[in-house]
Amino acid sequence: MPVETRPLHPSLACEVIGLRLWETPDPDIVATLRDLWARWGVLVFRRQALGEAELAAFCALFGPLERTVRTDWASLAVPEIGVISNLKDGQGKPIGGLGDGEIEWHSDQSYMMHPATGAALYALELPAEGGTTSWVDLRAAYAALPERLRHAVEGKRAVFSYAKRLAGYQGVDRVISEDAQKKTPPVAHTLTHAHPVTGAKALYLDSTTTIGIEGLPAGAGTALLDEIYEAAIRPECVYTHHWQVGDLLLWDNGFTMHRREPFDPAARRLMKRTTMILDPTRHIVPEGALVEPSAGA
DSSP states (O other), rough: OOOEEEEESSEEEEEEEEEOSSSOOOHHHHHHHHHHHOOSSEEESSSSOHHHHHHHHHHHSOOOOOSSOOGGBBSSSTTTTEEEOOOBBTTSSSSSSSSSEEEEEOOOTTTSSOOOOOOEEEEEEEOOOOOOEEEEEEHHHHHHHHHHHHHTTTTTTTOHHHHHHHHHHHHHGGGGHHHHHHOOOOOOEEEEEOOOOOEEEOOOOOOOEEEEETTOOOOHHHHHHHHHHHOOOOOOEEEEEEEOOEEEEEEEESSSSEHHHHHHHSOOOEEEEEEEOOTTTTTTOOOEOOTTTTOOO
């Protein structure tokens, strides 16, 4: 049977209808889903009922699962699954991370030299209001850039620092292990990439980790990045998802950024997420390089 789909945005998000992801899909369906994800930044599956093992098994169809450097957010039963929640255990200890505050525009793992650009988030408990997640299509954003800015970013590499990301977190989320610090030194990524399937050029950005541009003075690099971000976050390039319990979303960090609205800290929110190493023949997978900590700062 063909896979039924419904576009939720002209270029960015697509709902896949009628699949029961707790069952192992046929190889033809898997192939279709892989093709869909190579072209859409966000795939939406609603009304799913998944245990952690089932969630991990489905996500692994798209690429090997990676374990987060934030081991304090990992599931005790399936360590490839991260817990995104504001809930606490019986001793008052957070059961996961990224509780209830606002999270600005970012791309997961942009601070890694070889980021695993596939991500999934599965909704189990949700606040009554707030907590929506938005994605921006950085292919459409690049296409809409003024010619002057396209020329300015051509061949340029931005410096991405996890230390900047941590500074924007709340409370205990700011604290990482010494091992995690060693795995997240500042890295450089090119600001533009061509999609391996469509050839469309896309920006690669993360407002929570970029600290400058290689080869430019600090002030000039920051000013250029600010201008690019302002031009990229255009309403027509954005899809906003209003979560329902049972929603599973896959997204491609290679040509998107996403953000979350805050919600009432007294409300409960529990999500499970995975990170996938995607096929570079189907997806944009940036190849970074180590930089000196002061570069671009």
